[in-house]
Amino acid sequence: MSADVRSFFGRPIIIGGGIAGLLTALHLAPEPVLLLSRTPLGADASSAWAQGGLAVSLGVDDDPALHLADTLAAGDGLCDAEIATRILHAAADAIETLATLGVRFDRTSEGALLLGLEAAHGRRRIVHAGGDGSGQEIMRALVEAVRSAPSITVVEGVEARRLAVEDNTVRGVWASCSMSPVFFGTGRVVLATGGIGGLFLDSTNPSGSCGQGLALAARAGAVLADLEFIQFHxxxxxxxxxxxxxxxxxxxxxxxxxxxxxxxxxxxxxxxxxxxxxxxxxxxxxxxxxxxxxxxxxxxxxxxxxxxxxxxxxxxxxxxxxxxxxxxxxxxxxAQHYHMGGVAVDPDGRSSVAGLWACGEVASTGLHGANRLASNSLTEAVVCARWVAESVAGSPIGVRTRSKAREIPAPNPLSLRPLLSRALGVKRHGEFLRDAVSAMLPLAELHHAASDPAAVGLMIAVAALLREESRGAHYRTDFPDLAVFARRSRLTLDGALATAREFACSSTLEELEQ
Missing domain, CATH: 3.90.700.10 (Succinate dehydrogenase/fumarate reductase flavoprotein, catalytic domain)
Incomplete structure (x- = not known):
């Protein structure tokens, strides 16, 4: 990149060029913002591939309470009812915001929004744009708005590889570019790069989406939640x-x-x-x-x-x-389609690391529970982008420091796909999960292209192994029943590594005893 990175010091940095990232940047205007995108905007974002649209209760026979009931039923006991209520009540205003930004929603001849029906919804409440091209149309409008916004600097072809963190506080972002590692000093970072489809052989997501946002948060020490819940379309x-x-x-x-x-x-x-x-x-x-x-x-x-x-x-x-x-x-x-788990965040998108927010698929707000209700994901991203932006805007800039440069290899999940597809598919078993944990543990601790994908895969597999029940999208053939009490899971990378080592030791002891 040609610009002097020192000119960006202190600006909020948004990592990810999908709907969540673009809208967060737009809501932060007129504050100057830096948006980092690994590819040209819209080129490889899961958002652009979304077909289903946005779920919002606009019909004469519908209301947010009915939408909430369907959401809670699909979430199989693990939704946060309070945050779900807040998001679903804000959905109509979010649709209006998108329309104001130029999104061409499908409408009747009288101008009313067309409402479609999807599985597990009790009413027609899916708003589309361009039929099954909703994500592409929304991205078109948002990219145009971002390109024309003087407050937003878009840096394409640059990939965030590590967060600089001191005393559990974000101090900057280490990123890769064509020349060498580059450091952006900031105390405010928004993760908006979701998707884990690249970890699987069969997925509807871009193959380049391999959990980079989760890896950034995990390596920074953040708490992640509900990682075991992966939706297969x-x-x-x-x-x-x-x-x-x-x-x-x-x-x-x-x-x-x-x-x-x-x-x-x-x-x-x-x-x-x-x-x-x-x-x-x-x-x-x-x-x-x-x-x-x-x-x-x-x-x-x-x-x-x-x-x-x-x-x-x-x-x-x-x-x-x-x-x-x-x-x-x-x-x-x-095929693997959506990850309900992610960075654990509060209602304003703040993670457990000061100065770090998450929005979109990479975040775990509690809306989706154990099984996302169809078309609630885009609604969540659009609604939460505003709240995240408001929280970021009201936070201190932070200390501008520089950490030691490190060359972090580009993540490559290719060797892990067969292993994760077998262990973390539609149906799971403890034996396959333990095999996956054992195989990924040494990789996650190395400085290797597969290390970050392995760290993400390891955390998901450990979470799946620890949940000894079947609930929502998590189905264990060796534990086919629901547990008595519903509980959300919480995990850090250090905790997952420690648990993996315990599994490895116990497996070794069992082999010796045999």
């Missing part, structure tokens, strides 16, 4: 492409059915059938596939001829795969 397009094209839940909301190779609707015995919560549908499909069957989405009758018009992105992906949804069944299988 039940209807990813089953083909050779990776990442896997997503087939939005909204398609089932419009009447599409799930069948096997014989044409049988094998979900008919499941409460809610195709519109059951995602974890339920994903496990049912996974179980059917394990018996040698195949699974398909049938859109021929519903949405029928309206499919290509309502879902142009999905229709295009089908055409590329040689599928004509008007005549053909669409092959599907579950």
């Amino acid at each position: 039940p209807t990813a397009l089953d083909g050779p492409d990776r990442p896997m094209p997503l087939i939005s839940e909204a398609v089932r909301g419009e009447g599409a059915t799930i069948v096997d190779e014989t044409g049988r609707r094998f979900l008919e015995g499941v409460p809610g059938a195709e519109l059951a919560p995602r974890d339920v549908v994903a496990r049912a499909i996974s179980k059917h596939l394990s018996k040698g069957h195949r699974a398909f989405l049938d859109v021929r009758e519903k949405p029928g001829s309206a499919f290509a018009r309502q879902f142009p992105t999905i229709a295009s992906a089908c055409r590329v795969a040689g599928i004509d949804p008007a005549y053909d069944l669409i092959p599907i299988r579950p």
Whole structure:
């Protein structure tokens, strides 16, 4: 980068160029802000791939209390009802903010917002923009707004690798660029780089999203929460492409059915059938596939001829795969899609490390619980971005110090994907989780390209191993029942490493005894 980094000292730094990061930067105006993006804005952000839209109770038969009830039911006992209530009541204003920024939402001929239906929602309350291209349309508007905002300096092609922390307080960010490591001194950092799809073989997320925000927070000593809860979308397009094209839940909301190779609707015995919560549908499909069957989405009758018009992105992906949804069944299988866990934050997005905030998928606010309700994630990011910005703006600049330069290798999760996919899939077992923990422990402690992904994977696996029950998206075949008491999990990297070493020692003792 050509600018003198000293000119940015003291500015709030936002790490991540998705919806959460862009909106936080915009809400901080007119205060000067530095936004770091690993790729050109919008090029590799999970936000741009979002199809489902934003959940908001705007219908005449709906209200935030009904939306809350559906959210709590999907969260399977682990949602923070207070923060969920606050977020869902603020959702309508957040939609208006996006519209003011130029987002072109889908509307009726009278100008009212069109409301769609998705699984586990009791009412039509999903607001779309461009049909199934909601994330892309929102990103278009926000990128344009950020590019034209004089208070925001966007630095692309620079990746944050470590946070400088002293006395549990952020002092700056070490980042990589084409020349050498560069240090940005600041006492205010916002993590907005979510997504862990790059840790898995089958995911609907960009392959470059491998938990970098979680690694930054964990290496800084922050507390992370609910890491074991990973949502698998039940209807990813089953083909050779990776990442896997997503087939939005909204398609089932419009009447599409799930069948096997014989044409049988094998979900008919499941409460809610195709519109059951995602974890339920994903496990049912996974179980059917394990018996040698195949699974398909049938859109021929519903949405029928309206499919290509309502879902142009999905229709295009089908055409590329040689599928004509008007005549053909669409092959599907579950794939990693969203992480409910993340950096533990308070209602204003503050982490346990002073001067460090988190917003979007990288944060764990308590809204999603054990299983995110469809389309609540974009709503959360849009709503919380304002609160985070207000908190950052009201915080002290902090001491401008410089820490010793370190060359941190770019994260590369490639070697870990088979291991994590096996241990942390739709169904889990303690034996596979222990194997994963043992394999990742030495990697997490090295200075290696796989070390940060291994640290994130290790923390998730330890959290999954410690939760000896099945709840929401976390299903243990060796502990298939719910525990008596619902509890959220909390974990630091040091705690996870210590637990992993205990597992390793106990495993060694068991082997010696045998």
